[in-house]
Amino acid sequence: MTLTTDTPRFGLVGTGPWARRTYAPVLQAHAGVRFAGVWGRRPEAAAELAAGHGTTAYADVDALFADCDAVAFAVPPDVQAPLAERAAAAGCHLLLDKPLATDPAAARAVVEAADAAGVATAVFCTMRYAPDVAAWLAEQSATEGWFTGRADWYGALFSAEDADAVRAATPWRADRGALWDVGPHALSMLLPVLGDVVGVTAGRGPGDTVHLLLRHASGASSTAALSLTAPRAAAGAAVEFRGAAGVTVMPEAGPHQDAPAAAVDVLLHSARTGAPHACDARFGLRLTEILAEAERSLPEH
Structure with a gap:
């Protein structure tokens, strides 16, 4: 699904420290997007975050997806994966946190959903965008x-x-x-x-x-x-x-304040051109597979 609008509507899933300190300010300040709304598992936190950044708090995450062209995720990995599937099915391009998931099957489901919908993906491994x-x-x-x-x-x-x-x-x-x-x-x-x-x-x-x-x-x-x-x-x-x-x-390695905005730019470029970024959901799946194998090899004590 190629992005054609000049100022895409960008939503945010999550209200924790990363959402508050990084994504919300970046999406509000980014000249190339419109910060369309926030959903969180705690409605009061979503309302507070939205009010502080001049956007809308959504009570229903699927309503947020329906109103957005792209979504950034700032929730734990095993909360992120099933929500990202739903966002992809709704036609949203995905800016995903790392790890994509801690279960390879869940990560693979995100990749399959994104492929089926034809949406672009990017996984925010910080240094890849600095x-x-x-x-x-x-x-x-x-x-x-x-x-x-x-x-x-x-x-x-x-x-x-x-x-x-x-x-x-x-x-x-x-x-x-x-x-x-x-x-x-x-x-x-x-x-x-x-x-x-x-x-x-x-x-x-x-x-x-x-x-x-x-x-x-x-x-x-x-x-x-x-x-x-x-x-x-x-x-x-x-x-x-x-x-x-x-x-x-x-x-x-400094603070790299430019990295989150660069990740937004990378996702938008991929969504407009159809060219996958090297650090996309498929790469995120591979990271999950390797880390799961490493976890299995760990001694118990």
């Missing part, structure tokens, strides 16, 4: 001869003084941990350069830390370190590739 990092990643993807790589995502989300409040605000992260929260970020950087994953083994570290050992279709190997319980002083993200061309390191 202009400086995206340019660096494209350069490495065009370079041959990589031997190995690593992606380290050390977060302190559950080590901070307000950790209990964070767990209460986003309980799915406390339940599923770093593997599912920051694992998609790490994989989204490694796969474009080293190729698809053909084997993964996972091991446990302190707290919710998980270490991945990956084999890629190119013959290269990589590692990923994932945590939400690192000490605050140890937090940070790093990506490195080593090969025949030497060693290259991801540009310093």
Whole structure:
């Protein structure tokens, strides 16, 4: 379903921290869209968010989908997937959060629904939309001869003084941990350069830390370190590739305030041209499949 309107109607599903702090302000300020409305599982939160951004709170999510050309999702992954199916069936282009789902079958259903409806999709793996990092990643993807790589995502989300409040605000992260929260970020950087994953083994570290050992279709190997319980002083993200061309390191990861607006632009471009983006729902499905395999390989203790 090709997008033809100059100013598409963009809806928002979710009222949590990501919706409030990121998507609502971005959609309100974006010159290329009209922020058409908000739906949330807590009607009072949806009403408050809508009032603060000059848009409409919807009591019925399907009514929101019917009134929109595109929808951004800011809800837990296993809430997102079935709603995204319904949005696609209603003809909405989809800006999806990562992970797409934690169950490969649920993620596959989103892909199938989007394909059946002919709608565009984009999964918001942050660094893929940060202009400086995206340019660096494209350069490495065009370079041959990589031997190995690593992606380290050390977060302190559950080590901070307000950790209990964070767990209460986003309980799915406390339940599923770093593997599912920051694992998609790490994989989204490694796969474009080293190729698809053909084997993964996972091991446990302190707290919710998980270490991945990956084999890629190119013959290269990589590692990923994932945590939400690192000490605050140890937090940070790093990506490195080593090969025949030497060693290259991801540009310093800053706040990347431009990334959400860039993701909106990417989705709109894909919707208008029919050309899928590399970080679309099909790629999101592959990330879910790899993370599910990694989870199965984790020792219990």
